[in-house]
Amino acid sequence: MYRTNTCGELRISDVGKNVKLAGWVQRSRKMGGMTFVDLRDRYGITQLAFNEELDADIFAKANKLGREYCIQAIGTVSERQSKNKNIPTGDIEIIVSELSVLSESLTPPFTIEDNTDGGDDIRMKYRYLDLRRPAVRANLELRHRMTILIRNFLDSKDFIEVETPILIGSTPEGARDFIVPSRMNPGQFYALPQSPQTLKQLLMVSGFDRYFQIAKCFRDEDLRADRQPEFTQIDCEMSFVDQDDVINLFEDMARHLFKEVRGVDLPEKLQQMTWHDAMRLYGSDKPDIRFGMEFVELMDTLKGTGSFSVFNDAAYIGGICVPGCANYTRKQLDQLTDFVKRPQVGAKGLVYVKYNEDGSIKSSIDKFYAPEVWNSLKEVMGAKEGDLVLILSGDNANKTRVQLCSLRLEMGDRLGLRDKDKFECLWIVDFPLFEWSDEEQRLMATHHPFTMPNPDDIPLLDEHPERVRAMAYDFVCNGIEVGGGSLRIHDCNLQEKMFNILGFTPERAMAQFGFLINAFKYGAPPHAGLAFGLDRFVSIMAGLDSIRDCIAFPKNNSGRDVMLDAPSAVDVKQLDELQIKVDLGQ
Numbered sequence: 071m072y073r074t075n076t077c078g079e080l081r082i083s084d085v086g087k088n089v090k091l092a093g094w095v096q097r098s099r100k101m102g103g104m105t106f107v108d109l110r111d112r113y114g115i116t117q118l119a120f121n122e123e124l125d126a127d128i129f130a131k132a133n134k135l136g137r138e139y140c141i142q143a144i145g146t147v148s149e150r151q152s153k154n155k156n157i158p159t160g161d162i163e164i165i166v167s168e169l170s171v172l173s174e175s176l177t178p179p180f181t182i183e184d185n186t187d188g189g190d191d192i193r194m195k196y197r198y199l200d201l202r203r204p205a206v207r208a209n210l211e212l213r214h215r216m217t218i219l220i221r222n223f224l225d226s227k228d229f230i231e232v233e234t235p236i237l238i239g240s241t242p243e244g245a246r247d248f249i250v251p252s253r254m255n256p257g258q259f260y261a262l263p264q265s266p267q268t269l270k271q272l273l274m275v276s277g278f279d280r281y282f283q284i285a286k287c288f289r290d291e292d293l294r295a296d297r298q299p300e301f302t303q304i305d306c307e308m309s310f311v312d313q314d315d316v317i318n319l320f321e322d323m324a325r326h327l328f329k330e331v332r333g334v335d336l337p338e339k340l341q342q343m344t345w346h347d348a349m350r351l352y353g354s355d356k357p358d359i360r361f362g363m364e365f366v367e368l369m370d371t372l373k374g375t376g377s378f379s380v381f382n383d384a385a386y387i388g389g390i391c392v393p394g395c396a397n398y399t400r401k402q403l404d405q406l407t408d409f410v411k412r413p414q415v416g417a418k419g420l421v422y423v424k425y426n427e428d429g430s431i432k433s434s435i436d437k438f439y440a441p442e443v444w445n446s447l448k449e450v451m452g453a454k455e456g457d458l459v460l461i462l463s464g465d466n467a468n469k470t471r472v473q474l475c476s477l478r479l480e481m482g483d484r485l486g487l488r489d490k491d492k493f494e495c496l497w498i499v500d501f502p503l504f505e506w507s508d509e510e511q512r513l514m515a516t517h518h519p520f521t522m523p524n525p526d527d528i529p530l531l532d533e534h535p536e537r538v539r540a541m542a543y544d545f546v547c548n549g550i551e552v553g554g555g556s557l558r559i560h561d562c563n564l565q566e567k568m569f570n571i572l573g574f575t576p577e578r579a580m581a582q583f584g585f586l587i588n589a590f591k592y593g594a595p596p597h598a599g600l601a602f603g604l605d606r607f608v609s610i611m612a613g614l615d616s617i618r619d620c621i622a623f624p625k626n627n628s629g630r631d632v633m634l635d636a637p638s639a640v641d642v643k644q645l646d647e648l649q650i651k652v653d654l655g656q
Contacts, residue, residue, distance in 0.1 A: 090142065217604070304553070316543070498544040516542070
């Protein structure tokens with residue numbers, strides 16, 4: 071037996087016990103005839119004490135220990151003279167009588183501590199060392215706990231967990247697939263699932279009624295802080311339900327998780343906001359409502375009421391009121407102007423209006439408007455003395471709203487209004503069923519081709535499909551889309567009409583989705599579903615800026631696993647077996 075106790079459990083009540091501990095050397099301190107070693111395992115840290123007078127050989131051995139050596143120590147629990155109130159085991163130490171080095175260690179490339187000196191790249195390369203850090207390990211422990219809570223909650227609601235295949239057929243309507251060549255079927259390919267969407271719908275046809283899965287999903291798309299090429303979904307589907315049934319059940323699950331994990335009580339009923347209102351007020355379908363600064367449209371106030379041609383020619387003018395910031399300096403305002411001009415935002419400029427505490431008004435375009443216009447603007451914006459109004463305009467309303475959204479979030483960050491310990495959740499509903507794709511030059515499904523149109527809008531499908539609302543819903547927390555889903559089409563005729571609007575010929579629809587179309591001919595029940603992003607959900611609970619720190623072995627921003635050096639070239643023999651020819655160049 072390597073250990074009788076972990077490094078996190080011994081207390082003052084254990085004084086006098088003989089114990090065995092095993093773990094890694096966090097640090098050692100030599101103080102004359104005494105050496106102290108902090109021994110770390112997954113559960114905590116315990117101080118080991120080595121006394122030269124008691125055993126010179128063990129003392130000498132302890133002085134040769136390096137950082138991250140894996141060791142076993144046998145000794146007696148003793149009360150510490152100099153207690154450490156920062157750790158749970160800080161009242162005791164182990165007077166070591168036997169010491170065994172289980173494995174030596176090279177000097178690690180960065181310190182294995184919460185405040186490490188390692189950058190992202192080096193930590194990802196040595197991820198197995200990074201995972202020893204308590205801060206990173208705590209994220210994975212939180213992930214584990216949330217997964218258990220989710221499974222137990224859904225089990226209590228009569229859901230059954232079913233595993234669906236990882237090797238499936240390609241579905242090019244969504245994001246890009248990762249494809250896998252088949253050796254047994256030369257020239258043909260599997261795809262890795264972007265989600266188990268069609269498979270869980272088949273389970274509803276099969277009569278499983280309530281399904282869930284903690285599902286691995288894969289999308290070959292551009293990466294960012296909240297996106298990885300492989301990710302995990304809490305994937306769910308239900309039969310004989312409407313939109314309210316789904317929203318109410320998963321709102322309860324979210325309420326349960328926030329209470330158990332963070333001790334936070336969500337409201338008894340979460341706010342629901344239409345997609346149209348979210349875009350109008352926040353310029354985003356995942357608005358952060360932890361703070362105000364909602365958009366105010368200013369076309370009537372500023373277009374044609376002065377000689378500023380930029381506003382007079384604009385298709386949209388919108389502003390936000392920033393409380394208490396009329397004292398911003400010219401340097402600060404120039405920084406904001408530079409921010410909105412960045413390529414990531416793309417605005418051409420920024421107009422400000424200061425409503426100073428003394429009642430005076432100062433704007434970057436003073437000369438173009440009479441004082442009564444600024445007074446009217448103040449009333450429309452709901453501004454007070456001491457407030458700052460920031461205005462953007464453009465020839466594309468949606469594009470300008472998105473730019474104004476970036477500015478709003480930037481001001482929220484600057485003013486400390488995006489508190490990671492505050493949680494504001496809501497549902498976004500009434501999404502457009504279709505969206506126009508400039509790349510494809512056609513209407514595309516906003517979510518997927520199986521989303522149910524709003525029954526009130528079905529008559530619009532023939533003449534004005536762009537105006538049709540979807541029976542879809544997204545769960546948003548702190549400006550992050552955590553999950554989403556929809557009611558599904560279960561009527562074959564309506565599904566055929568959807569495919570037709572999306573440009574599918576009957577032959578192409580049958581080739582790609584024939585298995586689902588045929589299944590629906592055998593009594594498909596009304597059904598609906600939802601999927602939460604587990605990685606995003608955990609990162610919100612943990613207060614992380616990136617989902618990478620709650621994934622054991624993540625990819626970097628280029629989609630590479632720098633630890634495994636993947637993706638990488640494969641042996642030519644493997645390619646020959648797959649009948650794949652690759653031009654490796656010169």
